[in-house]
Amino acid sequence: AKKKTRLDFVKMKREGEKATWITAYDFPTASFAQQAGMDMILVGDSMGMVLLGYDGTVPVTMEECLIHCRAVRRGAPDLWCMGDMPFGSYQVSDEDAVINAIRFLKEADMDCVKLEGGRRVCSRIKAITDAGILVCGHIGLTPQSSGQLGGFKAQGRDPESARELIKDAIAVQDAGAYALLLEAVPPELTEFIAKKLEIPVYSIGAGAPCDGQLIICGDMLGLFQAFTPKFVKKYANVAEVEIAAFKEYVQDVKKGRFPTDDHVYHIHEGMEEEFQS
Numbered sequence: 341a342k343k344k345t346r347l348d349f350v351k352m353k354r355e356g357e358k359a360t361w362i363t364a365y366d367f368p369t370a371s372f373a374q375q376a377g378m379d380m381i382l383v384g385d386s387m388g389m390v391l392l393g394y395d396g397t398v399p400v401t402m403e404e405c406l407i408h409c410r411a412v413r414r415g416a417p418d419l420w421c422m423g424d425m426p427f428g429s430y431q432v433s434d435e436d437a438v439i440n441a442i443r444f445l446k447e448a449d450m451d452c453v454k455l456e457g458g459r460r461v462c463s464r465i466k467a468i469t470d471a472g473i474l475v476c477g478h479i480g481l482t483p484q485s486s487g488q489l490g491g492f493k494a495q496g497r498d499p500e501s502a503r504e505l506i507k508d509a510i511a512v513q514d515a516g517a518y519a520l521l522l523e524a525v526p527p528e529l530t531e532f533i534a535k536k537l538e539i540p541v542y543s544i545g546a547g548a549p550c551d552g553q554l555i556i557c558g559d560m561l562g563l564f565q566a567f568t569p570k571f572v573k574k575y576a577n578v579a580e581v582e583i584a585a586f587k588e589y590v591q592d593v594k595k596g597r598f599p600t601d602d603h604v605y606h607i608h609e610g611m612e613e614e615f616q617s
């Protein structure tokens with residue numbers, strides 16, 4: 341299939357076709373997503389938790405993100421791919437934000453970038469957009485500032501918090517973002533924002549009434565064992581499959597059931613005497 345453009349996502353919003361979106365951090369997962377007909381991939385800094393074993397996303401570096409973005413691009417050459425700007429890559433200044441956003445495009449062939457925050461990052465969104473780069477906003481539960489939120493907690497459930505998020509959503513659009521991701525906010529608020537904004541509005545844990553869904557591959561595949569958010573639907577249990585396979589291998593080797601004659605390369609005929617001691 342031909343790779344989508346920003347305009348395809350606008351058209352999908354207008355026509356009510358939901359966009360399907362998954363995180364991927366490696367070549368095989370990206371390739372499987374493309375083979376499955378996914379609309380887009382986020383190379384999320386959730387790689388820190390799912391893949392690298394950190395407690396949160398804060399430690400993830402630009403270098404780690406770029407390595408995984410490149411692997412994803414090789415696995416999914418025809419998919420819309422978004423690079424997730426890690427903590428520290430856009431907090432200090434607009435200039436830093438632009439320099440790092442450029443790296444996602446030049447060094448990892450990403451189609452766009454995402455950064456967390458509402459009004460407080462609007463000058464960053466504008467600066468990156470002015471550099472000619474597509475930016476996706478991300479508000480609600482923002483894991484990079486989970487310390488300030490008091491943990492991985494749903495947002496926008498009380499009137500004051502909901503009003504703040506609406507202001508943030510409008511500000512992100514006005515700053516030039518081409519799309520907005522809402523994380524862990526009530527579906528009532530999601531619906532309001534998705535109708536209010538012209539840009540596509542996507543949900544992770546923010547309910548159905550919007551323009552598409554994102555899910556974390558490690559959560560939906562059952563790869564991430566530390567905890568499972570309420571908003572996840574588990575479609576597979578890869579951890580169970582892997583552990584079962586590893587156990588069987590361990591037993592096979594211990595008991596001499598692997599390798600067998602099927603798994604080896606024998607010497608050429610007539611060479612037997614070379615191995616007589």
Ligand code: KIV
Pocket residue numbers: 363382383384385386387424521523544554556
């Ligand atoms: O890094 C990520 O996967 C994300 C989602 C949690 C939205 O940013």
Ligand code: NA
Pocket residue numbers: 384385386397424483
């Ligand atoms: Na992220």
